Amino acid sequence: MAKPGVLTPQAEDFPRWYQDVVAKAELADNGPVRGTMVIRPTGYALWERIQREMDDRIKAAGAQNAYFPLFIPQSYLAREAEHVEGFAPELAVVTHAGGKELEEPIVVRPTSETVIGEFMAKWVQSYRDLPLLLNQWANVVRWELRPRVFLRTTEFLWQEGHTAHASREDASAYARRILHEAYQDVIAGVLGIPVVVGCKTVKERFAGAINTMTLESMMRDGKALQMGTSHELGQNFARAFGIEYTSDTGSREHAWTTSWGSTTRMVGALVMAHGDDNGMRVPPNLAPVQVLVMVVKAGDGVAEAAEQLVDDLRAAGVRVALDDRVDTAFGRRAVDAELKGVPVRIEVGPRDLADQKVTLVRRIAGSKTPTELTAVVTAAKAALAEDQDVLYSEALERREKSTVDVATVADAAEAAKTGWARIPWSTLGVEGEAELAKDAVSVRVL
Amino acid sequence: MAKPGVLTPQAEDFPRWYQDVVAKAELADNGPVRGTMVIRPTGYALWERIQREMDDRIKAAGAQNAYFPLFIPQSYLAREAEHVEGFAPELAVVTHAGGKELEEPIVVRPTSETVIGEFMAKWVQSYRDLPLLLNQWANVVRWELRPRVFLRTTEFLWQEGHTAHASREDASAYARRILHEAYQDVIAGVLGIPVVVGCKTVKERFAGAINTMTLESMMRDGKALQMGTSHELGQNFARAFGIEYTSDTGSREHAWTTSWGSTTRMVGALVMAHGDDNGMRVPPNLAPVQVLVMVVKAGDGVAEAAEQLVDDLRAAGVRVALDDRVDTAFGRRAVDAELKGVPVRIEVGPRDLADQKVTLVRRIAGSKTPTELTAVVTAAKAALAEDQDVLYSEALERREKSTVDVATVADAAEAAKTGWARIPWSTLGVEGEAELAKDAVSVRVL
Ligand SMILES: [Zn+2]
Ligand SMILES: [Zn+2]
Numbered sequence: 001m002a003k004p005g006v007l008t009p010q011a012e013d014f015p016r017w018y019q020d021v022v023a024k025a026e027l028a029d030n031g032p033v034r035g036t037m038v039i040r041p042t043g044y045a046l047w048e049r050i051q052r053e054m055d056d057r058i059k060a061a062g063a064q065n066a067y068f069p070l071f072i073p074q075s076y077l078a079r080e081a082e083h084v085e086g087f088a089p090e091l092a093v094v095t096h097a098g099g100k101e102l103e104e105p106i107v108v109r110p111t112s113e114t115v116i117g118e119f120m121a122k123w124v125q126s127y128r129d130l131p132l133l134l135n136q137w138a139n140v141v142r143w144e145l146r147p148r149v150f151l152r153t154t155e156f157l158w159q160e161g162h163t164a165h166a167s168r169e170d171a172s173a174y175a176r177r178i179l180h181e182a183y184q185d186v187i188a189g190v191l192g193i194p195v196v197v198g199c200k201t202v203k204e205r206f207a208g209a210i211n212t213m214t215l216e217s218m219m220r221d222g223k224a225l226q227m228g229t230s231h232e233l234g235q236n237f238a239r240a241f242g243i244e245y246t247s248d249t250g251s252r253e254h255a256w257t258t259s260w261g262s263t264t265r266m267v268g269a270l271v272m273a274h275g276d277d278n279g280m281r282v283p284p285n286l287a288p289v290q291v292l293v294m295v296v297k298a299g300d301g302v303a304e305a306a307e308q309l310v311d312d313l314r315a316a317g318v319r320v321a322l323d324d325r326v327d328t329a330f331g332r333r334a335v336d337a338e339l340k341g342v343p344v345r346i347e348v349g350p351r352d353l354a355d356q357k358v359t360l361v362r363r364i365a366g367s368k369t370p371t372e373l374t375a376v377v378t379a380a381k382a383a384l385a386e387d388q389d390v391l392y393s394e395a396l397e398r399r400e401k402s403t404v405d406v407a408t409v410a411d412a413a414e415a416a417k418t419g420w421a422r423i424p425w426s427t428l429g430v431e432g433e434a435e436l437a438k439d440a441v442s443v444r445v446l
Numbered sequence: 447m448a449k450p451g452v453l454t455p456q457a458e459d460f461p462r463w464y465q466d467v468v469a470k471a472e473l474a475d476n477g478p479v480r481g482t483m484v485i486r487p488t489g490y491a492l493w494e495r496i497q498r499e500m501d502d503r504i505k506a507a508g509a510q511n512a513y514f515p516l517f518i519p520q521s522y523l524a525r526e527a528e529h530v531e532g533f534a535p536e537l538a539v540v541t542h543a544g545g546k547e548l549e550e551p552i553v554v555r556p557t558s559e560t561v562i563g564e565f566m567a568k569w570v571q572s573y574r575d576l577p578l579l580l581n582q583w584a585n586v587v588r589w590e591l592r593p594r595v596f597l598r599t600t601e602f603l604w605q606e607g608h609t610a611h612a613s614r615e616d617a618s619a620y621a622r623r624i625l626h627e628a629y630q631d632v633i634a635g636v637l638g639i640p641v642v643v644g645c646k647t648v649k650e651r652f653a654g655a656i657n658t659m660t661l662e663s664m665m666r667d668g669k670a671l672q673m674g675t676s677h678e679l680g681q682n683f684a685r686a687f688g689i690e691y692t693s694d695t696g697s698r699e700h701a702w703t704t705s706w707g708s709t710t711r712m713v714g715a716l717v718m719a720h721g722d723d724n725g726m727r728v729p730p731n732l733a734p735v736q737v738l739v740m741v742v743k744a745g746d747g748v749a750e751a752a753e754q755l756v757d758d759l760r761a762a763g764v765r766v767a768l769d770d771r772v773d774t775a776f777g778r779r780a781v782d783a784e785l786k787g788v789p790v791r792i793e794v795g796p797r798d799l800a801d802q803k804v805t806l807v808r809r810i811a812g813s814k815t816p817t818e819l820t821a822v823v824t825a826a827k828a829a830l831a832e833d834q835d836v837l838y839s840e841a842l843e844r845r846e847k848s849t850v851d852v853a854t855v856a857d858a859a860e861a862a863k864t865g866w867a868r869i870p871w872s873t874l875g876v877e878g879e880a881e882l883a884k885d886a887v888s889v890r891v892l
Contacts, residue, residue: 029565032522033552036515038565041580044512066490069482070516070554070585070601071538076478089545092517094554098589099535106479108516108540108554119475119484128774134487139516139585143544155516328574 006335009277014221019149021271025280025339028149035147035154039264042340043150045288046267047157051137053190053286054159054262057182061174063133063161068112068119070139074105076114090142092154108141113259116162117241124255126246127166131174132255135161150268151225158263164243164255168234171256172211175230178260179213183228191266192283192391193217193273194399195227198445201433206259210234216444218399219272222419224444227269230260274391280341281364283391284384288319291344291380292337295324299350305373306348309358312377318384338363343387344380364390409435416441452781455723460667465595467717471726471785474595481593481600485710488786489596491734492713493603497583499636499732500605500708503628507620509579509607514558514565516585520551522560536588538600554587559705562608563687570701572692573612577620578701581607596714597671604709610689610701614680617702618657621676624706625659629674637712638729638837639663639719640845641673644891647879652705656680662890664845665718668865670890673715676706720837726787727810729837730830734765737790737826738783741770745796751819752794755804758823764830784809789833790826810836855881862887 006024008016022028027043030036039047055065071094094106109115116134124132137159144154161178165171179197187193200212209231216224238244238254247253274281284290291313295306303324313320323333337345345361352358352370360371360379364387371379402419406412409432415421416439423432425446433443452470454462468474473489476482485493501511517540540552555561562580570578583605590600607624611617625643633639646658655677662670684690684700693699720727730736737759741752752768759766769779783791791807798804798816806817806825810833817825848865852858855878861867862885869878871892879889 029568031515031517032519032561032564033515033517036517038515038561039513041510041512045510047513048511064487064491065494066487067485067493067603069477069479069484070587071477071479071482073478091545092540092543092552094538095541096551097538098591099537105542106538115478115484118478122475128771141516145544157513325574 006339007277007279010220010275014272015148017275017277018268018272021275021279021339022149022268025341027267027271030149031155033154035144037149037153037155039157039267043267046270046282046286047264049286049288050186050191050266051159053186054182055137057185058135058159058161058178061133061177061181062131063135063163065135065137067138068109068115068136070109071106072109072112072115074107076118077107090144092141092143109138110140110142111160111261112136112138112140113160113162113237114241116160117237117243120162120164120255120257121242121244124164124243124245127248130164130166130245130255131170132164133161133174134163135159148268150271151265153264156264158261161258161260163258164238165257166245166247166253166255168232168256171258172232175211175213175232175258175260178258179215179228179230183215183230183260183262187215187217187227187266188392190283190285191270191273192285192388192395193227193269194392194396196445200229201430201443201446203430203433204443206231208233208236208240210236214445217269217273218395218402218420219269220275220398221272222402224420225265225269225272226444227266228260228262231258233257233259273395275341279339281391282341282343284343284388287341287343289321289342290319290384291321291346292342293320293322293346293348294330294333294337295322295326296330296347296349298326299353302348302350302353305353305358309346309348309373309376313380316377316381318377318381344383346376346380362387412436413439413441420444452785453723453725456666456721460718461594463721463723464714464718467721467725467785468595471787473713473717476595477601479600481590483595483599483601485603485713489713492716492728492732493710495732495734496632496637496712497605499632500628501583503631504581504605504607504624507579507623507627508577509581509609511581511583513584514555514561514582516555517552518555518558518561520553522564523553536590538587538589555584556586556588557606557707558582558584558586559606559608559683560687562606563683563689566608566610566701566703567688567690570610570689570691573694576610576612576691576701577616578610579607579620580609581605594714596717597711599710602710604707607704607706609704610684611703612691612693612699612701614678614702617704618678621657621659621678621704621706624704625661625674625676629661629676629706629708633661633663633673633712634838636729636731637716637719638731638834638841639673639715640838640842642891646675647876647889647892649876649879650889652677654679654682654686656682660891663715663719664841664848664866665715666721666844667718668848670866671711671715671718672890673712674706674708677704679703679705719841721787725785727837728787728789730789730834733787733789735767735788736765736830737767737792738788739766739768739792739794740776740779740783741768741772742776742793742795744772745799748794748796748799751799751804755792755794755819755822759826762823762827764823764827790829792822792826808833858882859885859887866890 007020010017026040029038092108195215205212211232213230215227235254237257243255293309310322347359356373360369404415406421412421412423453466456463472486475484538554641661651658657678659676661673681700683703689701756768793805802819806815850861852867858867858869
């Protein structure tokens, strides 16, 4: 359906293909300041759906949303030396405001960690205040020298969770709960992307964490993408910020904290995990529009039939939209829907309709089936359920094919050129990890 | 119920009462950078509910959400001289990033208007691209010398809508549609705050607008608060940004645009429009928690009965929460619920329960009624519906009482000391407006 040559083929140049999809599916544009992006309605609708699904699960896990300021006094970032070193070249600094130079420069938040730590210390007094489970949806800024839309941008949108607990066990369980019940559930169940879930090596751990857990997914070029992380911070963070509480026996204790985050990078992952040479393929569970009813061209009763279908699909609980722009060539509209990855299209044209038929087009399975008008709502719903699984299975199969079990560090380096390698940590160890790093191969997950 | 002296009484010092409520109801704290705020979970839950209700209506009006960058090149704001003068002292400017000084300073968006204008010009080519209906939820920064939490803060959260149309009529109708179907519907119908809707005088108009429409509400101190604005920008904005399209007859035309915004200020308005000396009174249609089921103290079957009630209320479509923190004094928890303005509380205690009774407490009506356990779900739902109306009617009555019809400019100035004055524009006119300005009285709405 898509005109050949619209997109650079994946096999030819994957990063170029990705850029093409982002542009042609109207997901995003580059912003005027280098490294920033304009998220267009098609891209933002995907993010909104991801956000909603994630937010529901974060709330179900008991966390509450709050909002902390964009601006952080520079002195806050000096507090925890380890972190500042990590961020310094990434920071954007406000030096002028209110028409004059500021006495103390202000940093645009690269994360709200320091401010949240400050306020947690204020809010936590007694064991009764624990656990304190906070989450924030916000924009953050980290200066990027080699930006890539959605994947690595100077400004991005994310959620960051920060929790404080009375015991190590409780903190540890909560970090895992978010990892599985929020992140894994959304990424695997909604985005249809298989994940390998596990711990990072000491080398790859978040600064200050006693344990960093990660979800890693394979993109269609065989590369890994980190989909989210959840950290156990032990009492390190609480010590740095003075998050102390009086226990039920009256003693003063440091809290045990966690932090966890996921970002607009997931939109990029969605493109790269499922897309093909015709564009995106959006999993039905995520799709803002699951079924697009398209009027092929004007004709007797066509518009009415299409509208009736939209009503019927909506009543059946389907997220549906109508494309009745008959003054735009049908082929062009079909290519556009293909590029944007709408899971199911129902094409309503005068000729088919004379036989009480419409055409059901499945983006994921790649099929095109004449279907009785009376049967199409049921058929569409079945296709949505089926194709969610198809997408996941395909991605899982691809990953399994591209992952080899290896026994030596040299074999691991070789395998990493085209996919993933699975190697026992007892074989690899810290020295093997250092060895692989020379070939720009990283140990993603234990 | 609330301990006397917890809040400064409204009659004594209204601004102080407001500050007390914001602090004691745990709505927000001051951020570390002057003028910024930390929106705490209780306050943010209110904002999230407002946002959801507003977003649903904005989408129903056909607009799509998008996201534009936080950072704007300084040169963008020089483009439209009229606006820059308005903003210059309000701007926060980033001069350093990536570890060095920037060649061109970057402004933290005070609005996304200029960037959106730039991209609209790119996206609008043909009449087929119109109307283009965009909305954005984001944080913006305007340096404030006299900040007040929620009402006037250096950083605030808002939505800004920007639309482009093929005709003046279409633009005009859309600006009105948002005004009524989104803003008025949410403010009056959900927040329960009466609004006077109308046009601003030429003097009070938004720079560049050919018509600014506003919604004005009266707070409990008799003062007006602007709840939202919707602007018709004619072709001025399109000319400044080059938003042109080819019409269906092939001619090149400037688009007609609108813009409209509403902010976290609405949370402050909610406090000031309905609150009393015991704290907030949250309208049931908005309330994140409509009914709080409280375990008074532990006892035979009390916890089970409370949990059953929560399930029953949830099944009846009520937003419900459970307070079973029996290790915290009941009086303290009741005062807290009162401060936070939870519309309905159901107190479950061992003594009442022995008689198969609970106590229904209505925050808005101020009543406390022993109620049969079997009847309390129905009673709670009835109370929620009734008290939404009570709150609106009370606010309307107060406004009517505090608004006087006057015939002279002098009388208007006098009336404005304690409330509002209604005066024919034919009597007032531009000169009368200038006269009133000397007494710091503004003409809010025509
Ligand atoms: Zn830390
Ligand atoms: Zn303008």
